Structures are given as C-alpha cells and as structure tokens.
Amino acid sequence: MWKVRIVAVVLLLIGAGIGWFVVNSEQVGQKFPFRYGLDLAGGSHLLYRADTSKVVSGDVNSAMQSLRDVVEKRVNIFGVSEPLVQVERGGVVGGGENRLIVELPGVTDLSEAVKAIGQTPTLDFRLQKTDETGAQIYEDMGLTGQYLDHATLDFSSGREGTISNQPIIVLTFNPEGAKRFKDITSENVGKVLAIFLDDVIISAPVIQEAIPNGEANITGTFTPDEARELVRNLNFGALPVPIELVSSQTIGASLGEKALTQSVDAGLWGFGLVALFLILWYRLPGVIAVVALSLYVALNLAIFKLIPVTLTTAGLAAFILSIGMAVDANILIFERMKEELKSGKVLGEAIREGFRRAWSSISDSNLSSIITGVILFWLGGTAVIKGFALVFIIGVLVSMFTAVTVTRTLLLALGFGKSTSKAAHFLFGNGLGK
Numbered sequence: 534m535w536k537v538r539i540v541a542v543v544l545l546l547i548g549a550g551i552g553w554f555v556v557n558s559e560q561v562g563q564k565f566p567f568r569y570g571l572d573l574a575g576g577s578h579l580l581y582r583a584d585t586s587k588v589v590s591g592d593v594n595s596a597m598q599s600l601r602d603v604v605e606k607r608v609n610i611f612g613v614s615e616p617l618v619q620v621e622r623g624g625v626v627g628g629g630e631n632r633l634i635v636e637l638p639g640v641t642d643l644s645e646a647v648k649a650i651g652q653t654p655t656l657d658f659r660l661q662k663t664d665e666t667g668a669q670i671y672e673d674m675g676l677t678g679q680y681l682d683h684a685t686l687d688f689s690s691g692r693e694g695t696i697s698n699q700p701i702i703v704l705t706f707n708p709e710g711a712k713r714f715k716d717i718t719s720e721n722v723g724k725v726l727a728i729f730l731d732d733v734i735i736s737a738p739v740i741q742e743a744i745p746n747g748e749a750n751i752t753g754t755f756t757p758d759e760a761r762e763l764v765r766n767l768n769f770g771a772l773p774v775p776i777e778l779v780s781s782q783t784i785g786a787s788l789g790e791k792a793l794t795q796s797v798d799a800g801l802w803g804f805g806l807v808a809l810f811l812i813l814w815y816r817l818p819g820v821i822a823v824v825a826l827s828l829y830v831a832l833n834l835a836i837f838k839l840i841p842v843t844l845t846t847a848g849l850a851a852f853i854l855s856i857g858m859a860v861d862a863n864i865l866i867f868e869r870m871k872e873e874l875k876s877g878k879v880l881g882e883a884i885r886e887g888f889r890r891a892w893s894s895i896s897d898s899n900l901s902s903i904i905t906g907v908i909l910f911w912l913g914g915t916a917v918i919k920g921f922a923l924v925f926i927i928g929v930l931v932s933m934f935t936a937v938t939v940t941r942t943l944l945l946a947l948g949f950g951k952s953t954s955k956a957a958h959f960l961f962g963n964g965l966g967k
Contacts, residue, residue: 548824548827548828548831548832548939551828551831551832551835552827552831565838565839565841566838567834567837567838567841567844568638568841568842568843568844569638569639569793569843569844569845570617570636570638570843570844570845570846570848570920571617571636571637571638571784571845572784572792572845572846573638573790573792573793573796573844573845573846574638574639575638575639575641575783575784575785575790576636576637576638576639576640576641576783576784577635577636577637577640577641577642577643577781577782577783577784578634578635578636578781578782578783578784579634579635579636579637579647579650579778579780579781580632580633580634580635580778580779580780580781581632581633581634581635581650581776581777581778581779582630582631582632582776582777582779583597583600583630583631583632583633583774583775583776584774584775584776584777585597585631585774587673587774588773588774589675592675593631595679596679596773596774597620597631597633597774598620599679599773600620600633600772600773600774600776601618601619601620601633603678603772603773604618604633604635604650604772604776605618608635608637608650616635616636616637616638617634617635617636617638617917618633618634618635618636619633619634620632620633620634621633621634632779633776635650638843641783641784641785643781643783647778647781655677655678655730655731655732655772655773655774655775656677656678656681656728656729656730657673657674657676657677657678657728657729658674658676658677658714658717658726658727658728658729658749659671659672659673659674659726659727659729660672660674660717660721660724660725660726660727661724661725661726661727661737671727671729671734674713674717674726675713676706676710676713676714676717677773677774678772678773679710679773680706680707680709680710680713681704681705681706681707681710682705682706682707682710682747683705684702684703684704684705684763684764685702685703685705685764686700686701686702686703686760686761686764687700687701687702687703688700688701688757699752700752700755700756700757700760700761701750701751701752702750702751702752702760702763702764703748703749703750703751704748704749704750704751705747705748706747706748706749707747708747710747711745711746711747712747714744714747714749715743715744715745715747717740718740718742718743718744719743721740722740722741722742722743723739723740724739724740725737725738725739725740726738726739726740728749728751730763731775735751735755736751736752738750738752792846796846796849796850797849799853800849800852800853800856803853803856804826804830804856807826807856807857807860808823808826811823811826811860811863815863815864815867816959816960816961817947817960817961818863818867818870818940818944818961819867821940821943821944822860822863822867822940824939824943825859825863825935825936825939825940825943826856826859826860826863826935828935828939829856829859829931829932829935829939830856832931832934832935833852833855833927833928833931836927836931837924837927842920842923842924842927843920844920844924845917845920845921847917847918847920847921848920848921848923848924849924850921851920851921851922851924851925851928852924852925852928854925854928855924855925855927855928855929855931855932856928856932858898858899858902858928858929858932859928859931859932859935859936861898862891862895862898862899862932862933862936862937863936863940865891865894865895866887866888866891866895866936866937866940866941867887868891869886869887869888869890869891870883870884870886870887870888870961871887871961872887872890873886873887873890874961880961881945883961884941884944884945885945888937888941892937895933895936895937896933899929899930899932899933902925902929903926903929903930906922906923906925906926906929907922907926909921909922909925910922910923910926
C-alpha cells in the first residue's frame, strides 16, 4: 500500500509542477506562450486570385498545391506564427477562379502582411521559335518555378575555373523538374531556351548539349546585389503561377480577445458544472475524478504550449469536448465499481475489478474517437478542421491516461483496502441517497 501512496504523491507533485508550468511559462523568457489562431489573436486575411490561364488543365490542381506550399514557406521564413494558407476554387459566383486564402495571426498591419507575402518572382523556361511571318516567338515548355528545388549564387566563369565579376545563378531542379529539363535540352540542341522572370526575358542561352543533372545557369545583365536578391527570392519560393491581391481585411485584436474570453468562460463553466455533478453524485470517487480532471486540463495545456498547438475557437471546442470524454471514462469506472460493491466485494477488490471491467469499454470508445480524429486530420481540407482534430486526438489520449492511471492510483492510495464499513460504502456509493 505504501508504494501506491508514493506513486500517488508523485503524480500529485507532477500535476502541481505541470500546473505551475502552464501558469508561469509565458513569463519565463517568453519561451512557451500559447499560440492563437486568427479568430482569437486577430490578424490579416488576404485573398489572392491565381492566374492559371497558361497552365494545362490537368496540372491546375498540382500548380495550386505548389503555390500554396511556396507561399506558406515564404510566410514562415518571415517569422509569421502559424499562418493559414489554403486553396479555394470559386463556384458560380466566383466565376470558377482559383484563389489563395492567406491568414496571418497577430499581423494587423495590412501593409506588413502584404509585404510578408511579397512579390515572389514567377520563373519559367521558353523555347525560341519562328512563326509563319518570320517573327521570333517563345513557346512555353511547361518548366516553371514549381519544379525548382533551390538556387545558388556563383561568380565562377565555369569552364576555366577563374573568378569573374559576372554573377551566375545556378538553378537546381527537383527530380520531376530535372527529368523535364533533360527532355527539353536533349530534344532541342542548338536552339535558344530563354529564361523568363515575371514574363521578362533575363537570359537566352543556346542549348549546347543535353543536361541530365537538373542544373541550369542564369547569366543575365544584373548586378551582384540584384543577383543575390533574385537568389533569395527564388529560394523563398518561385511561384508556379502569378497571383493578384483581390481583397484584404484586418480582424482586430479586440474581437479576438472577446472570442478568447468567451471560450475560456465557457470552458470554466463547463468544468465547474461537471465537477459539481461528479462530487454530488459520486461522492469521494467524484472528488478524486475532479483532481484527475484538473491534472488532465493542466497536462493538455502544457502539451499545447510544448508542441506547440495553434488554438482556435474550433480547437477550444475540441478541448472542451475531450473533457467530456474524460468524464465519460470516470463514470464508466465508477458504475462498474458500484456493481462490484453490490455483489459483496470489499472496496479494494471492487476498485480493481471495476477498473478492469471498464477498461474494454473505455479503450474501444476512445480508439474509435482517435480513428475519427486521425481521419479528420489526414483528410481535413482546411487548417480549422486539422486543428480541431489534433486537439481532439491529444485530449482523448490524455484522458485515457488520467482516467485509468491517475484516478485508479489515487483511489487505491486512500487505503480502504478490505474495508466493508458503512462509512466507506457511503463514500463510494452514488446518488443523493445513502
């Protein structure tokens, strides 16, 4: 029995430590603050129109996904916390346009938000040809910044190994881009393959031979500073398609603060009512359940800080819902304990048997909830759905730990053991009667 009591004390001390961390971690060097979504922290909402007119219809979805990834990468580099970047295709009202939605929590200066997205260059390769009138035209070869892995700056002339003042930008393509570049160069030796940046030709090299290694050199009429800026922008992400800012709006921090306050109030009221029900109906086990539930809340909040999880109103709703899951597990356990006591077992045996019998129901119920959460997270089309699913999964996992491990340990540590006294049976009974 003394071993169980030591474990119980350790759990309570750990719970107190976790609670202290949740309350004070934001003051310790600001290392572990809560992260809030746009609906709670305020911020900027930007809507861009993507020009996919030059993209083959079968590649539009891929191009838009690449656009989303590139813009998200660029925003992350600028240090914007947990941006939401998602693709949206307009219906009848939207004219079938492909749009990009960018939400930047905490950025309430629209000019700063637009600057964070920036004017990322669109890069593509075009083959020079002559039309029927003898004019020079450029044919799109389907090789764009979508297939760019990274860019580097070099001042070497290449062949002689000497150093030149003329900057050379070396482009390295991803595997798909390397394959396309090899096919283009092998089928068009002796022709001009022009490189366009934002629809402006910056280099027009002649293909000397097939290039199988997926690298291309740009030698344009730009200064070293211009070349460095170009390399930086390309590494931030060369957009596969041009975008145009259609609308922008700011969600004030005061609105977000109000939503956060209301969500917290709802959570406190919910926790308080659940705690009152547990204590009044389940008596001493109810008190233990409230302690375990408090540890559950503290542990969840600590995990939200450490991962970190971006909290939105949807995520807070998932957190409150998971509290209900934790209570459900405790109720199953207590009802099984009551049945064991009615069958004539002593308290210690009734506690152990009640947990054993309740475990199969708890595990099955929580497993189905976790599977649902994983499916939502994996297939969720928006960050809101993914955030809800992530918070819900964490909550269910933690609830299983606190309900089965913490509650069980604390109950056994009370030391009733083989007690059959009326007082013990009253404390472990339920309902408003005796």
